[in-house]
Amino acid sequence: MPIARNKSHLRLQTGITREFFQPLNAGSRDQATPLRNAGAHAAKLKASLVSAVTSAKSVLTQRESALEVGEPRVYLSFELSDASPESTQSLVSRRRDAELAVVNEMGVHPTATVTIPETKVDQYVQELTAKIDAYSSTGGERSKKLISRLEHVSYANLRAIYTDDPATFPDEQTSIWWEVWTRPEDAAALETVAQRLTLELGEGRLHFPERVVVPIHATPTQLEKLYVNSSAVVELRQSQDNPxxxxxxxxxxxxxxxxxxxxxxxxxxxxxxxxxxxxxxxxxxxxxxxxxxxxxxxxxxxxxxxxxxxxxxxxxxxxxxxxxxxxxxxxxxxxxxxxxxxxxxxxxxxxxxxxxxxxxxxxxxxxxxxxxxxxxxxxxxxxxxxxxxxxxxxxxxxxxxxxxxxxxxxxxxxxxxxxxxxxxxxxxxxxxxxxxxxxxxxxxxxxxxxxxxxxxxxxxxxxxxxxxxxxxxxxxxxxxxxxxxxxxxxxxxxxxxxxxxxxxxxxxxxxxxxxxxxxxxxxxxxxxxxxxxxxxxxxxxxxxxxxxxxxxxxxxxxxxxxxxxxxxxxxxxxxxxxxxxxxxxxxxxxxxxxxxxxxxxxxxxxxxxxxGYGVPDLGRARNSASNDVTLIAEAKLQPFRLDGGAVKMGEMALHTLPWSPAELAELENTQLEMRVTLSYFVEPNPSERGHELRYRYASHGLRFDLKGRVETEEHFRQRINKIARGEGGYSAADAGASANWAIGPKIRQMAGSIYSDWWQGPAVELAGCDGLIVYPTSGWWKENRKLPYYEKEANYTLIISIRTVDPESTVDIYTPIFNAIQAEISNVTEI
The missing domain is CATH 3.40.50.200 (Peptidase S8/S53 domain)
Known part of the structure; x- marks a missing residue:
């Protein structure tokens, strides 16, 4: 079950340094962290696969002779970095009768549930293990697309095939109407086991080419017995009354x-x-x-x-x-x-x-x-x-x-x-x-x-x-x-x-x-x-x-x-x-x-x-959790300044992020997601001559960039700010850039006044990324010199979250970050 969202977001009140800024003429400003370690990732996947199959086979021993109907099947849940057809179909094996039951999109990562006959699961595991081994070796290019997208394997319990909002899953003894989705060939077996359990079957059926939907009134505990003893349940939803x-x-x-x-x-x-x-x-x-x-x-x-x-x-x-x-x-x-x-x-x-x-x-x-x-x-x-x-x-x-x-x-x-x-x-x-x-x-x-x-x-x-x-x-x-x-x-x-x-x-x-x-x-x-x-x-x-x-x-x-x-x-x-x-x-x-x-x-x-950025989640917008912490900095900077009669770019702001690289590194290969959102309002200039170029409509623009894992703060500043380079020049040898951002810098810097992007990978690779710079781009405040618009300051909100990719992880990220903030200021404020 996902960890409770009972913690307040944290305000970043300190650790913000403003300094004069001059943009670079060229070069990428993006900084992310290296790709995952193939050997470590392969080892983690194989361990989770063995554990998942062991759990699934153990569940099948609970089948009751007075209830069971049909061939026992093993259900495995594959957590994926994306749910593209290329990812999910790679898990299907016709030779082993391994069928894709359901893709569940409600978690942090989508999961694909695959069902395999118990008699063929060992061969299926051998084939998948061979792909994992190939991925970790130099000859594993053909397996790379699948294995690199796999995050974790587990036994697919009832919640894994529940495709409504996880927060709406009822208590174990609460009886409700469900939509039970099954294969057409298994519908009779499903109803037989349901009747043996004395469950109430609703009237009417929905028949689709590959699925039949059967309304059943039951508790989750009763459904668990139906799930195990029929091997016919492939998806669950709550029965939704029609308006x-x-x-x-x-x-x-x-x-x-x-x-x-x-x-x-x-x-x-x-x-x-x-x-x-x-x-x-x-x-x-x-x-x-x-x-x-x-x-x-x-x-x-x-x-x-x-x-x-x-x-x-x-x-x-x-x-x-x-x-x-x-x-x-x-x-x-x-x-x-x-x-x-x-x-x-x-x-x-x-x-x-x-x-x-x-x-x-x-x-x-x-x-x-x-x-x-x-x-x-x-x-x-x-x-x-x-x-x-x-x-x-x-x-x-x-x-x-x-x-x-x-x-x-x-x-x-x-x-x-x-x-x-x-x-x-x-x-x-x-x-x-x-x-x-x-x-x-x-x-x-x-x-x-x-x-x-x-x-x-x-x-x-x-x-x-x-x-x-x-x-x-x-x-x-x-x-x-x-x-x-x-x-x-x-x-x-x-x-x-x-x-x-x-x-x-x-x-x-x-x-x-x-x-x-x-x-x-x-x-x-x-x-x-x-x-x-x-x-x-x-x-x-x-x-x-x-x-x-x-x-x-x-x-x-x-x-x-x-x-x-x-x-x-x-x-x-x-x-x-x-x-x-x-x-x-x-x-x-x-x-x-x-x-x-x-x-x-x-x-x-x-x-x-x-x-846009998709479907919002009220729970995450409102509160943090022990494994999902959100930091909020409501700050300001001056985008432009007058220098010797010329209006130039003004300030950038360096945000020192309050986590210990050593503590994050201790989490090693725990998969984390870091998300950054920059939100600000522009003052519009709607004159017709300003429509052809976006910087003539918006008063100013703001962008963000993340410190590299092995960059020093000095090198980070020099990479972004030409002024910080001084007379000594700059070497980017230790920047360690890669392209792990979901959106990427070129796309997220398209016009507008809100940008959001996210990065995923092992905690050890995020550990050193403990700084973020917000810097300005041009706008009509700079171009219009009739009035001193260049003296204006601009508000912005920087939102940074770190969470475990596994929503049920018990890793506590929140407390160390809270303590780090508390160590900086005695009156730390939660909002």
């Missing part, structure tokens, strides 16, 4: 469900109140699930004559109330089906910015957005606020170039030189509105990357958190025979827009993706069914308490809810920090990683421009 269940209820029944939920909702006040401000087409404040969290004073309208209530605008009916429900509770389905208390630590604010009829002149939307935000700030000036807007326009998108609306968003976020008044703004990337060709369901992604599917204005804003949509809703109910989902599990929602077609100098958008639902097709028509959408609050509770909702609007509301959760936990964070933590916590799903191919630079750029 149709609620949508098709009468309103009286829906009211009973909402009333029951309200008995479990607990509103917790924080020291500084946190709010989600929704800018939309109005909200139904009287809805029983919304009213406790939306005070009449916070229920506003841009023009008083409109009224703040939900309007019936064409194409927007119910939109604002649906946003409000998701921003408060997330998707309603899990909350309604649960029996546990539901804690809400933020409130709602709404401002209707769309008129009941017609439209504002496009040029005014920036001003309207500003006035709507400021109206709520005047009403409640002390609140921490997440501003959420899913209203977009296809006007002035222009391949990523700023519009007046997006520039206004950037300015609002930047705070007009008031560093205490930065704003966190969450925007929807926009949706593909025209009808999707039903024949495209097999290659729909081509539509999402087209010229007509660009991220819409104002979501190209550099400082906003732009949210796209992905989906895990890929199960088509039996009531829709012949229909198939457009998007596979974990891939882009069919209507989500991307920045694939944008010019390379403009930011990567979206930044992250959240659940946005799916579409289905029977090859003749496209359908949006409620089984593929999210359940939320309905705008007219006199007729229906609930509504189905989807696309990037739903995704942005979920992102706003997450940001409010982080703010409620850490109220002294900057807006840049909360945005940074959401990006920092994100990961690509296996479907997203599958589009990396051979991980070339163009493929990495494509993945970023479709999905």
């Amino acid at each position: 149709d269940t609620f949508m098709n209820m009468g309103n009286a029944d829906q009211v009973e469900w909402t009333d029951e939920l309200l008995t479990r909702v607990k509103q917790v006040k924080t020291d500084t109140e946190v709010a989600v401000l929704i800018l939309d087409a109005g909200t139904t404040q009287g809805h029983s699930l919304i009213k406790p969290f939306l005070h009449p004073n916070d229920w506003q309208s841009y023009k008083s004559s409109w009224g703040p209530d939900e309007n019936s605008r064409t194409g927007m009916k119910g939109h604002g109330t649906a946003m409000a429900g998701l921003a408060l509770y997330g998707e309603l389905m899990p909350a309604l089906l649960s029996t546990q208390p539901l804690v809400v630590r933020h409130v709602l604010e709404t401002n209707k910015i769309l008129p009941p009829n017609g439209a504002h002149p496009r040029a005014l939307y920036g001003a309207i957005t500003r006035e709507a935000i400021e109206a709520l700030e005047i009403t409640n000036p002390t609140r921490k606020r997440v501003i959420c807007m899913a209203v977009t326009s296809d006007y002035q998108t222009r391949f990523g170039r700023p519009s007046s609306w997006s520039a206004a968003i950037d300015q609002l976020a930047y705070g007009e030189d008031d560093e205490d008044h930065r704003r966190l703004i969450v925007l929807a990337a926009g949706n593909i509105r025209h009808l999707i060709d039903p024949t495209l369901h097999t290659d729909y992604i081509e539509l999402n990357r087209g010229v007509d599917a660009q991220v819409e204005s104002p979501a190209q804003a550099w400082n906003a958190l732009t949210v796209g949509a992905y989906t895990e809703k890929d199960t088509v109910p039996a009531t829709l025979p012949g229909y198939k989902p457009y998007a596979p599990h974990g891939d882009l929602s069919p209507t989500s827009r991307t920045s694939y077609a944008w010019d390379k100098q403009w930011p990567v958008k979206p930044d992250v993706v959240f659940e946005g639902g799916n579409l289905v097709s029977d090859g003749l028509c496209t359908s949006r069914e409620s089984c593929m959408t999210l359940l939320t609050t309905g705008h007219d509770p006199t007729t229906s308490q609930f509504a189905d909702f989807s696309d990037t609007s739903a995704a942005s509301a979920l992102a706003a809810q997450m940001a409010a959760e982080v703010y409620a936990e850490h109220q002294n964070y900057r807006a840049e920090t909360v945005r940074g933590l959401i990006v920092h916590s994100a990961q690509w799903t296996s479907a997203m990683r599958g589009r990396l191919g051979r991980s070339t630079m163009p493929e990495k750029v494509d993945v970023l421009r479709h999905y």
